[in-house]
Structures are given as structure tokens and as C-alpha cells.
Amino acid sequence: xxxxxxxxxxxxxxxxxxxxxxxxxxxxxxxxxxxxxxxxxxxxxxxxxxxxxxxxxxxxxxxxxxxxxxxxxxxxxxxxxxxxxxxxxxxxxxxxxxxxxxxxxxxxxxxxxxxxxxx
Amino acid sequence: xxxxxxxxxxxxxxxxxxxxxxxxxxxxxxxxxxxxxxxxxxxxxxxxxxxxxxxxxxxxxxxxxxxxxxxxxxxxxxxxxxxxxxxxxxxxxxxxxxxxxxxxxxx
Numbered sequence: 001x002x003x004x005x006x007x008x009x010x011x012x013x014x015x016x017x018x019x020x021x022x023x024x025x026x027x028x029x030x031x032x033x034x035x036x037x038x039x040x041x042x043x044x045x046x047x048x049x050x051x052x053x054x055x056x057x058x059x060x061x062x063x064x065x066x067x068x069x070x071x072x073x074x075x076x077x078x079x080x081x082x083x084x085x086x087x088x089x090x091x092x093x094x095x096x097x098x099x100x101x102x103x104x105x106x107x108x109x110x111x112x113x114x115x116x117x118x119x
Numbered sequence: 120x121x122x123x124x125x126x127x128x129x130x131x132x133x134x135x136x137x138x139x140x141x142x143x144x145x146x147x148x149x150x151x152x153x154x155x156x157x158x159x160x161x162x163x164x165x166x167x168x169x170x171x172x173x174x175x176x177x178x179x180x181x182x183x184x185x186x187x188x189x190x191x192x193x194x195x196x197x198x199x200x201x202x203x204x205x206x207x208x209x210x211x212x213x214x215x216x217x218x219x220x221x222x223x224x225x226x
Contacts, residue, residue, distance in 0.1 A: 035215075037163075045155075045163065045206050047215040059213035062120070095162055103169055104210045105153030109162035 002026040002108045004096050009113030016086050022079040022096030022110055029077040030054075033099035035106060036070060036081045038092035046092075049081065050099070086117045121146045125207055125218030131226040132197050140192045140221045142207035147187045151211035154183055154192045157220075158203045166205075167192065197223070 008020040022034070036048040049060045049070040058070050069082040079096050093114050097106035122145040132138045142152065150170040155163035165174045167183040170190055180195045194201055202225055207218040 037217075044220040045157075045208075045217040047208075047217060050213065050215070061214045100165070100168055103172070104151055105165055105168035105208065106155075106163075107165045107168075107174065109165075111162055 002098065004098065004108055004110035006094060006096055006110040006113035009094065009115045011116045011118060012086055013119055014086055014088060014117055017082065017084045018086060018115060020081040020083070020094055020113055020115070022081075024077045024079065024096075024098075027098065027108075029072075030074050032101050034072060034079045035097045035099060036068075036079075037095045037097055037106070037109075039095070039112075040089070040092045043092075048094075051079070083115070086115075088117050090115060091117045120214060121148065121209060121211070121216065123207065123209060123216055123218045125221055127221060128219065129222045129224060131224050133226045134197055134199060136197045136226075137193065137195045138197055138223065140205055140207075140223075142185075142190045142192070142218050144188045144190075144209055148209050148211040150186050151209060152183075152185070152190050153208045153210065154181075155206045155208065156201075156203045157206065163206065194223075 003025045005023045033052045035050045051058045051070045051072050055072045071080045093112040095112045096110045098108040100107040124143045152170045154167040157163040171183045182193045204220050204222045
């Protein structure tokens with residue numbers, strides 16, 4: 001079965017950097033675009049970024065463009081999110097999600113990893 | 120960017136009720152809309168894609184309709200397990216976006 005496991009979250013100071021990982025198993029990783037979605041405490045879902053199948057094409061939410069970098073290593077079935085210049089409002093649970101290729105939507109999600117930005 | 124308006128923000132219902140949640144977009148997105156259910160502390164669960172196609176394993180009391188700029192999620196015969204927060208999600212073009220969410224509460 002498909003399994004997505006995020007890691008890398010924690011408590012960090014403003015201005016620092018962090019890299020989140022999402023290890024995928026039980027799927028043909030190269031057949032799917034992969035997304036990051038975040039959710040601030042008590043708030044709704046916010047789409048953050050996508051990387052297409054071959055890792056070349058990437059798209060970002062306007063709110064994070066320039067500070068967040070999505071990437072993937074298809075040899076390791078792993079998705080990444082690099083967050084630079086962390087801000088208080090980056091505090092959120094970060095989910096990775098698999099694109100439902102061809103029909104759209106996100107059919108599988110990880111359990112999420114919590115990033116807390118605090119001084 | 121395309122704006123999304125989901126309503127109501129909170130909905131009170133009893134077991135057995137029929138409820139409807141609406142999602143409106145500021146631009147025509149054809150049928151490129153999905154719905155998710157989320158419970159506290161859990162990842163969202165994929166319910167419906169292409170506005171009206173039920174994901175495998177989702178109970179048939181859930182249904183979606185609409186196209187263009189107006190969409191609905193209907194739950195007929197609400198069950199205790201259905202009390203949760205629901206989100207619409209448009210994916211016609213990047214950047215994607217979600218509705219604000221609707222919390223379905225027990226009356």
C-alpha cells in the first residue's frame with residue numbers, strides 16, 4: 001500500500017533554514033507529481049508547491065515563492081522541501097501528498113511533520 | 120489568482136440529516152475540483168475528484184456536483200463518523216488553492 005512519511009520538522013528560530021523530507025513507498029514514484037500542503041495551527045489547508053514527475057518543473061504558491069524550494073530524488077523515492085529564512089508564520093504542519101495523476105486531486109497524504117518557528 | 124469561497128464555515132446537523140456545502144470560484148474551473156474530509160490531528164482524506172467522481176472506498180452517501188464556478192458537496196443521511204471539517208480544492212492551474220473549510224458539527 002502507498003505510504004508517505006514526512007520527517008525533518010521541529011522547533012527552529014526565525015531566520016534559519018530547514019529541510020523536510022517525505023519518503024514514499026508502495027507506489028511507482030516517477031508516475032506522480034508530488035505536492036506539499038501546510039496547515040497552520042487551527043487554520044485551513046494551504047497548497048505550497050508541486051514538483052512534476054521528472055523533477056524539472058516546479059510551481060509555488062505566491063506566498064512562499066523565493067524562500068521555499070521543492071525537489072525530489074527519484075532514485076530514493078523521496079520528496080524534499082527546503083525552507084529558508086524561516087518566519088513565525090511558517091509555523092504549520094507540513095504534509096506531502098501524491099497527485100492523482102490524470103484525474104487530479106491528492107489521493108494519498110502523509111501524516112504530516114510539525115514545524116514551529118519561535119525565538 | 121482564482122479566489123475560492125466555501126460556505127458555510129460551520130454547519131450543525133443531526134445524525135440522519137442531509138447537508139450541503141458550497142464552493143464558489145471567481146473564475147471558470149470546469150470540473151477541476153476535489154473535496155476532502157479532515158478530522159482533528161489527522162491528514163485530509165480524499166473524497167471526490169473532477170467535481171463529482173467518488174474516490175474508491177468512500178461511502179455513497181457522499182456526492183459532489185457542479186461545474187464552472189459553483190460546486191456542492193452533499194452528505195445524505197449524515198453518520199456519526201462524518202462530523203469533521205470539509206475542504207474544497209481547485210486544481211485547474213497552478214497555483215492550486217483550497218477553500219476555507221466547513222466544520223460539520225453535531226446539533
